[in-house]
C-alpha cells in the first residue's frame with residue numbers, strides 16, 4: 560500500500576466503508592426504534608456520539624436479531640476502518656500478504672486472502688483445527 564495507485568484504492572475502500580458505517584447506524588437506529596425499551600431509547604438518543612465499542616457494550620443484552628446482525632456488521636466495518644488508519648488495511652490476517660482486490664471489492668471488510676479464506680472455511684466446516 561505504498562504506490563499512488565494503492566493509496567487511491569485505499570481511499571475508495573475507506574469511502575465505501577464509511578458510507579456503509581453510516582447506513583448501518585441508520586439501520587441500527589431503525590431496529591432500536593422497534594424494540595422500544597428504556598435501554599434502546601437511551602442508546603438511540605446518543606447514537607451519533609457513541610463509538611462502535613460503546614454500542615456493542617450498551618446493546619450486549621438486547622436479544623433482537625436485527626440489532627445483533629447490524630452490530631456484528633458494524634464491528635467488522637469499524638475494524639476495517641481502523642485498519643485503514645493504521646495502514647494495515649488490505650492485508651491478510653493469517654499470512655499477512657495483500658488480499659486480492661476482487662475479494663475486497665466483493666466485501667470491503669474481508670480479513671483473509673483467497674487461499675487463507677478457503678482454509679478458514681474448510682476448518683469452520685469441519686470444525687477441526689488444521690495446524691499450518
Ligand SMILES: [Zn+2]
Nearest residue numbers: 651654672675
Ligand atoms: Zn492469507
